[in-house]
Amino acid sequence: MVFSSLLFLFRFLPAVFLLYYVAPRRLRNVILFLFSLFFYAWGEPKYVFLMLFSITMDFFVGRQIDKSKQNGNMRRARGFLMISIVVNLSILCFFKYADFIIGSINSVTGFSIPLLGIPLPIGISFFTFQTMSYTIDVYKGATKVQKNWIKYGTYVSMFPQLIAGPIVQYKTIAKQMETRKENVRDFSAGIHRFMIGLGKKVLLANNIGLLCDAVMALDIATVPVLTAWLGAVAFTFQLYFDFSAYSDMAIGLGKMFGFYFLENFNYPYIAKSITEFWHRWHISLSSWFKEYVYIPLGGNRRGLPKQVRNILIVWLLTGIWHGASWNYVLWGVYYGILLILEKFLFRHILKRLPGIVQNVYTLFFVILGWVLFKCEDLGYCVSYLKAMFGGFGQEILGNQTMFYLGNYGVLLILLFFGSTMLPKKIGLAIQGKLGEGSWLLLLLKCIFYAGIFVVSVAYLVDATYNPFLYFRF
Structure with a gap:
């Protein structure tokens, strides 16, 4: 269920x-x-x-x-x-x-x-x-x-967070287990958060997942370079909107029962470094490994060699936690190496670069990492990465690329802006303009959240594609 x-x-x-x-x-x-x-x-x-x-x-x-x-x-x-x-x-x-x-x-x-x-x-x-x-x-x-x-x-x-997190540490909700007091305001906020998650999952993640699956079903040696990149970008958005949607729904459900779960995502795709990305992505898992593995190993103390060792151990375990396959092991090592390079070699260079360059650098390596994460067949993974850089001598832009852009271009634009803070800023601007307690703002909120629910349910009635990617972990 x-x-x-x-x-x-x-x-x-x-x-x-x-x-x-x-x-x-x-x-x-x-x-x-x-x-x-x-x-x-x-x-x-x-x-x-x-x-x-x-x-x-x-x-x-x-x-x-x-x-x-x-x-x-x-x-x-x-x-x-x-x-x-x-x-x-x-x-x-x-x-x-x-x-x-x-x-x-x-x-x-x-x-x-x-x-x-x-x-x-x-x-x-x-x-x-x-x-x-x-x-x-x-x-x-x-x-x-x-x-x-x-x-x-x-x-x-507790079913809101049982299947796919966030990983809730007991100490963060210990008092709530004893003395929580449910109220209408929290229940209402929980419904709103749940609806946002439902819409992200059903309307955004599921639909862009169709593009990812379509591209990865092709003969990768013949697809245009930009088509291969489209498939990788599609999975990048699918995974974020799928997993963060589950966290939104879990946090929303928790509020409806009087619990306050900590946030699990904080706009990871606006990060300006790999280090910052992992402060924003799956925060509960990163915090768990930091508190119960990295710090007990010595953390940032005891010299450079042991710091490198500690980072590699944590990220090897992070990869293994995600799945029993060599691609997850290599994915963990991949991020361990990137974080070590940033920490000890590139950190000061990165800070001097323009912000947009830092964003592009981060997204470039994150997208490559998601290809490794997605492809359990390492041979196919190598071929896919090769195709992304024209390693098979393919054309850069082809009819396939234009076809997919025609069908999914608007959705990709929505996903791009939806992964930034722009929607939140627009919402706060409207709230500031109308006034927090105004009847018009309340009416607009009701229409907005009811609309998300009705359209999502309509999709669920008609659709057959409704996976949750993190259930397998």
Whole structure:
């Protein structure tokens, strides 16, 4: 069940709201927990028990860590922390990487070890990182232990952020688990944020995804250079509007239930360096690796060689987190190298360049990186990158290019401006002109958000193309 589905919009969500807001406040976490389990079980009925095991184990481990610390037994606390980390990573590695490891061994050694063929539990990378961050924070004293299993289970399984993030650290919503107060203003803001995400997903990401798929289905050795670039740019926009849409909907849903999830995107395509890009893209993942891997390794301390080592380790792990395939490993290394070069060689040079040149530089390497991210077949990836630079001797501009520009040109322009702060500035300008509390502004907002919803639903009724790209991670 995905957010951009008729089942979710017209059956699941109304049922949740009805029972949640009718129930006494003391039972609202129970309602949210049960509906979250149902939401997960709808697509993964057998794996709901895996998630319940993870919830129960880390709830118990958190209690034992806290108890050990209170008794002054830090060795015992560390032991329980290691149990949490080892068990969680073992579960993640088994389900996500077992076949990748077996396949790699077979390729190198010539063995024929049979693959396990185990389906990947949806959202396992997200909820595993959440449960680990909880036990680590309890150990460090960064958050208080949760002594109520239902409340902890609600935190881990909460359906707005369960499948594709953002990765919510317990300490950021600990107080909300206990004392949140839902109100009409937050509920209204949540609806608006959800509608924005729904529109981005259904009207923008899905449609530009058709261009990406069409280009990548062609014989790449014969496509014009600009057509290859169009395909790469299309995926660049598709991934952003797809993933950020899910985050928008998750944050909006959270507000409707009284939770404030941290932002996960901050206009990444306006970044002026690769470093800045990763401060703006998938912020919850970058923050997780910084806090729980990079800083414990030593961060920026202990000299140049160890800084380089730390960056490479973090980005190798970031690549592996995204998927069990060599293209993700290389994608992580690619960004690790770029960030090292920026940090130690190009940073001062970049700052002296005009802003537009910095933007172009950043987008150039980001687009190349997304090609590597998209193409799991490394041979095809190399061929695609080769085609982007005319390596097959193709024409620069051809009939295919003009055909795709004719069909998708307006959408590409909308996506370009939509990935900047321009729409937000226009909205604030209109609000300032009309006055924040004016009836005309309220009417325009109602028409705008209702229009997004109606058109999105119309597309969902008619369309068959509605993937969520980050579900596989």
